[in-house]
Amino acid sequence: MLLSKNLMLLLLSMLGSAPMGQMAPMSRVGAAQVSTLVTGLVKQHFSSCHLVLLTTMPHSPVFSAIRNQMNEGTVVATDTMREDSLQEVLSGEVTTVCQVLIIHLDHTNEAANETVLAFRLLEQAGLWKKPKTRVVLVGGKTSVKDILLHHSLRNTMHGLYLALHSSVPSSPGHPRLAGSSEESISGRVSVFWRCVYCDGGEPAVRLVGRMNLELDRENLSITNLSSALSEPFKDLRGHTFEVTTVPYFPYVAYSRDTQERGTKVTLQDSLNVRILNTASAVLNFTYEVWETPDRSFGNLNAQGQYSGLVGELQREESDFCLLLSPTSDRLEVIDYLRLEPTDYLVVLSEKPSLLSAVMSIMRPFSNELWVGLVVGLIVWSVTAWLLQLLWKAATGGPGVSLVRTLMYGWGALLEKPPADPSRNFSGQMLMGWWLVFCLVIATGFKSSLISHLTVQAKSQTPEGFQDLVEFDNWRWGIEPWMLDGQPLNYFEKSTDQVVQEVYQRMEKLPLKELLQKVLEGRYSMVSVKNYIMVIMASSYVDKYGQMPFHMGREERGILACFGWGIRKGAPFLEAFLSLASRLEDAGLVKHWTEVVVAQRVKETRAKNAPKATNVFGSLEDEKEVVLSMDHLQGAFYLLFLGSGLASITFLAEKINGI
Numbered sequence: 001m002l003l004s005k006n007l008m009l010l011l012l013s014m015l016g017s018a019p020m021g022q023m024a025p026m027s028r029v030g031a032a033q034v035s036t037l038v039t040g041l042v043k044q045h046f047s048s049c050h051l052v053l054l055t056t057m058p059h060s061p062v063f064s065a066i067r068n069q070m071n072e073g074t075v076v077a078t079d080t081m082r083e084d085s086l087q088e089v090l091s092g093e094v095t096t097v098c099q100v101l102i103i104h105l106d107h108t109n110e111a112a113n114e115t116v117l118a119f120r121l122l123e124q125a126g127l128w129k130k131p132k133t134r135v136v137l138v139g140g141k142t143s144v145k146d147i148l149l150h151h152s153l154r155n156t157m158h159g160l161y162l163a164l165h166s167s168v169p170s171s172p173g174h175p176r177l178a179g180s181s182e183e184s185i186s187g188r189v190s191v192f193w194r195c196v197y198c199d200g201g202e203p204a205v206r207l208v209g210r211m212n213l214e215l216d217r218e219n220l221s222i223t224n225l226s227s228a229l230s231e232p233f234k235d236l237r238g239h240t241f242e243v244t245t246v247p248y249f250p251y252v253a254y255s256r257d258t259q260e261r262g263t264k265v266t267l268q269d270s271l272n273v274r275i276l277n278t279a280s281a282v283l284n285f286t287y288e289v290w291e292t293p294d295r296s297f298g299n300l301n302a303q304g305q306y307s308g309l310v311g312e313l314q315r316e317e318s319d320f321c322l323l324l325s326p327t328s329d330r331l332e333v334i335d336y337l338r339l340e341p342t343d344y345l346v347v348l349s350e351k352p353s354l355l356s357a358v359m360s361i362m363r364p365f366s367n368e369l370w371v372g373l374v375v376g377l378i379v380w381s382v383t384a385w386l387l388q389l390l391w392k393a394a395t396g397g398p399g400v401s402l403v404r405t406l407m408y409g410w411g412a413l414l415e416k417p418p419a420d421p422s423r424n425f426s427g428q429m430l431m432g433w434w435l436v437f438c439l440v441i442a443t444g445f446k447s448s449l450i451s452h453l454t455v456q457a458k459s460q461t462p463e464g465f466q467d468l469v470e471f472d473n474w475r476w477g478i479e480p481w482m483l484d485g486q487p488l489n490y491f492e493k494s495t496d497q498v499v500q501e502v503y504q505r506m507e508k509l510p511l512k513e514l515l516q517k518v519l520e521g522r523y524s525m526v527s528v529k530n531y532i533m534v535i536m537a538s539s540y541v542d543k544y545g546q547m548p549f550h551m552g553r554e555e556r557g558i559l560a561c562f563g564w565g566i567r568k569g570a571p572f573l574e575a576f577l578s579l580a581s582r583l584e585d586a587g588l589v590k591h592w593t594e595v596v597v598a599q600r601v602k603e604t605r606a607k608n609a610p611k612a613t614n615v616f617g618s619l620e621d622e623k624e625v626v627l628s629m630d631h632l633q634g635a636f637y638l639l640f641l642g643s644g645l646a647s648i649t650f651l652a653e654k655i656n657g658i
Contacts, residue, residue, distance in 0.1 A: 034164065037189065038102060046134060049098040056114040057106040086125040098132060105139035123152040131155040131571040138162045141190060145205045148194040155569035159194030188212050196571050201239025201285065233575045236285040243289045244312050245322035249534055250597050251562060252323045262293030269599065272322045274592045275339060279579050297485030300329055310334060313567045324565035325486050335566040337576050340589060342562065344555035347468065348525040348532055350518055351550045352458035361634040364448030381406040384430055391424050412438040462524050464554025465502050476524040477507035477514050490558040519548060529555065534597055538604035
């Protein structure tokens, strides 16, 4: 069986509509031999592939002979070449391992326009997006180089040309091509190969071999095609790639060769630079790196065109970019090479400061608990007073004043209750439960007070987006370049109300101004973790490993991963994917990330020599904390306040004669 069933599609063109009588068809023997040669090529190298036949001739004897040799399979024919139909068949089937496009070109002078239209159709149908599609062309011997190096075949990894020799010699300047009315096939065939990376890494045409169909009837197979049909490319032969990027350490770092944006840059040690240099050495290619003029990752406009890195890849102005995250919209216009795990959005705030020791005695309980205690004391005192009042009305016994029950409840909380004011059993029951309640409260307060006096409390700082919007009078900002590409899409399209509020109230400021505002207090900075950690470790960490900033525990992953954007249909993508897999399996990506970060931190700290910042007031590591006047000054303030109020009350009693 030549081809698997239901994997054959024959697309016949009627663009060259010359009458059949005007053309001397190829001899029956010649057509059969050429078709045998083509089918032998398919059987030997593409036996499991989806085969698509395309011709620019009103009648192709080669394809007719091929059809006659197919006893099995489904053959679908159409009499016109349309972009939509060709694009549909080039899409292949999900179960297809590979695809082969065989094109029979009519190279007569009268059919030159049809050949141009055929290549235009291939371009519009998106053949350039499918580099793995094998292309086999059958035609005359002239213009081989122009055809194999045509722009529509720029990404084709494997292209062959079967040049049929004319039996009528051609004079200089007036070549006779296969298919004209004054010539026939002589039986000789030259096989040419489209070498993608030859002659310094540029496309070239190479002669594979020659054969005579008349003399080699018994063995019409093409040899020496192993190198032409192998994949992926393991040697790019010094090809020079155009690379674009934006600065983002630790992934990419560079210095501009000139002060203008969009200029050529000199790469500095960073993760992607190490990967690029390794790939360059292994795959044998060179590169030129340019900064994208707007320093943008890529935003989509209403016309479906991207800006920034993605836009340059979409317009095929560059071969690949060094730093990009994938999205569903971007993957429609570019290919992608995953290299690094994602980075996370975090909230950077001022380091929690030590709270004043004046109010240490109040911090064991929250404000709500203090209010609850006061309300509970009042409610209990009023209840006890009412019970005694009702008992007095019912029995005529002595009553109890509201002040006495209130002072008893207060004294019980202080573990120094006065004499029991109850006059009956129900009152004593109420007093007993109040004493149990006071025991629990006093025990909890004393144990919590010890811990608060031993370790001084600190102020609250935001841990994530939710805290940003809940804290009173809190502001935040972000660097303008971060609101580009996928981060911008995340904030604009998020349905989370918290994210929307964070985005609407977010300020756009330069890095130094943001950090200054954070240090001033009640201000936070939204940034990406790996990027900001390098800055913190380089310039803001003292010799004791402390820094005046706090990074929130909440991490928001808004990107799938980091990697390289590749122009659509690039034939080198398979080689890059294989190398990236080997680097990841070896653990080099993670190792290089740690190395470049440590090296950058070391160099920056040596250059800046930051001063040690004492955040906590004491850097001594003491196992025990001795309580001092500073810890307990709040208790003395309460003592003085109580003494003052008692003195004022005593003077009021004397003045009023109470």
